[in-house]
Amino acid sequence: MNILMIGSGGREHALIKKLLESPKCTKLYCAPGNGGISRDAEIVNIGVMDKENMVKFAKENAIDLVFVAPDDPLADGMVDAFEEAGIRAFGPNANAAIIEASKVFSKNLMKKYGIPTAKYEVFDNPDKAIDYIKSENTVPVVVKADGLALGKGVIIAQTIDDAVKAVKSIMEDKQFGDSGNNIVIEEFLTGPEVSVLAFTDGKCVKPMVSSKDHKRAYDNDEGLNTGGMGTVSPNPYYTDEIADECMRTIFEPTIKAMNKEGRPFKGCLYFGLMITPNGPKVIEYNARFGDPEAQVVLPRLKTDLVDICEAVIDEKLSDLDIEWYDGAAACVVMASGGYPVSYKKGIEMFGMDDNGQVGGAIVYHAGTKYENGRFYTNGGRVLGVTATADTLDEALDKAYSAVSKISFEGMHYRKDIGRTK
Ligand code: AMP
Numbered sequence: 001m002n003i004l005m006i007g008s009g010g011r012e013h014a015l016i017k018k019l020l021e022s023p024k025c026t027k028l029y030c031a032p033g034n035g036g037i038s039r040d041a042e043i044v045n046i047g048v049m050d051k052e053n054m055v056k057f058a059k060e061n062a063i064d065l066v067f068v069a070p071d072d073p074l075a076d077g078m079v080d081a082f083e084e085a086g087i088r089a090f091g092p093n094a095n096a097a098i099i100e101a102s103k104v105f106s107k108n109l110m111k112k113y114g115i116p117t118a119k120y121e122v123f124d125n126p127d128k129a130i131d132y133i134k135s136e137n138t139v140p141v142v143v144k145a146d147g148l149a150l151g152k153g154v155i156i157a158q159t160i161d162d163a164v165k166a167v168k169s170i171m172e173d174k175q176f177g178d179s180g181n182n183i184v185i186e187e188f189l190t191g192p193e194v195s196v197l198a199f200t201d202g203k204c205v206k207p208m209v210s211s212k213d214h215k216r217a218y219d220n221d222e223g224l225n226t227g228g229m230g231t232v233s234p235n236p237y238y239t240d241e242i243a244d245e246c247m248r249t250i251f252e253p254t255i256k257a258m259n260k261e262g263r264p265f266k267g268c269l270y271f272g273l274m275i276t277p278n279g280p281k282v283i284e285y286n287a288r289f290g291d292p293e294a295q296v297v298l299p300r301l302k303t304d305l306v307d308i309c310e311a312v313i314d315e316k317l318s319d320l321d322i323e324w325y326d327g328a329a330a331c332v333v334m335a336s337g338g339y340p341v342s343y344k345k346g347i348e349m350f351g352m353d354d355n356g357q358v359g360g361a362i363v364y365h366a367g368t369k370y371e372n373g374r375f376y377t378n379g380g381r382v383l384g385v386t387a388t389a390d391t392l393d394e395a396l397d398k399a400y401s402a403v404s405k406i407s408f409e410g411m412h413y414r415k416d417i418g419r420t421k
């Protein structure tokens, strides 16, 4: 099969390395990819939002399967565009990707179908939002922009003043552009967070092994929120008992709810959960693999990923038994100095071989460029260094030992992945 991956991060590199294991995959392209991906797949210089040229490329190159990995093209109807052209594509249609693209949609869906989540109100007017915050007078309080905001549209305000400022910066100063035309004001929940990615064909849902993301920039969960600084799988807080409860109260009800709304979801649905004292609740849905969750979940997948994609597209997922390796995986993200605020690009990297790898781990490239046999930084999150082992401790040791072999000016990474709540 000729396969086209759309995207350019560490998640896409992890998907590519897994697709390459499939005997069915004969030719793999990635648009637009990155330096590390260029060592595994043929790079196609088409932007992730360019539906017209993506479809044209797929037709001209006899692509049999397209994998749309990032949120923006999914929300914009990239899968719909391929389907209209008669090309098979993995990922939800735009009308289902809205479960991530609009928090107002997902919160209203959960309320309507009784799926456990934080209590909330929706506002399209800043004065009304501020009146509400003042009348409730409870902190911390969570203020969320409705739309996609590169994972940055959530503000946890510790004081009423900060909450008012958050409303103004989102709705009046348009900090996140039109994503902030509407906002959600939400109850603050506590408890460990768990990421559960699930394959679904719109009929049945098959959760993958669990994982845990470390979102803050620095050790001890200090610093700003990032796209994710590291992950481990399995998540130690996700017991079998909690998994059963999530299946019953969250996963299956969500699939049914989307069908009832006339928006069947096919692809990978990401459940961002919090295990609160009152049971598991949904913090957010994503319409795609998480990044860097994919970097610890996919190395544990035993079943052929191409078979899974086909079963999802053909709505035959219930016939497929998806198998996983026991043990654990850990991923440490190496970031550019200054990330997540501002950072330089184009810094030469040392320690990796010509394929961008080091011994003892898998190096997934996120923001790199490959030129004349050298790797250079090209983004905020640069690498996701992943190792698997029988135990989490061993996986962490292996990942950190691989990290110590790589260097570039200004780099920073967390030293406590897998060690904090
Ligand atoms: P989101 O983009 O919705 O996943 O939110 C980003 C992060 O903010 C989450 O991973 C949580 O750590 C935190 N967060 C979001 N909503 C809440 C909430 N209602 N209570 C506590 N923390 C939250």
Ligand code: GLY
Residues within 6 Å of the ligand: 151, 213, 227, 228, 286, 289, 290, 291, 292, 293
């Ligand atoms: N790591 C969080 C996300 O992919 O949204």
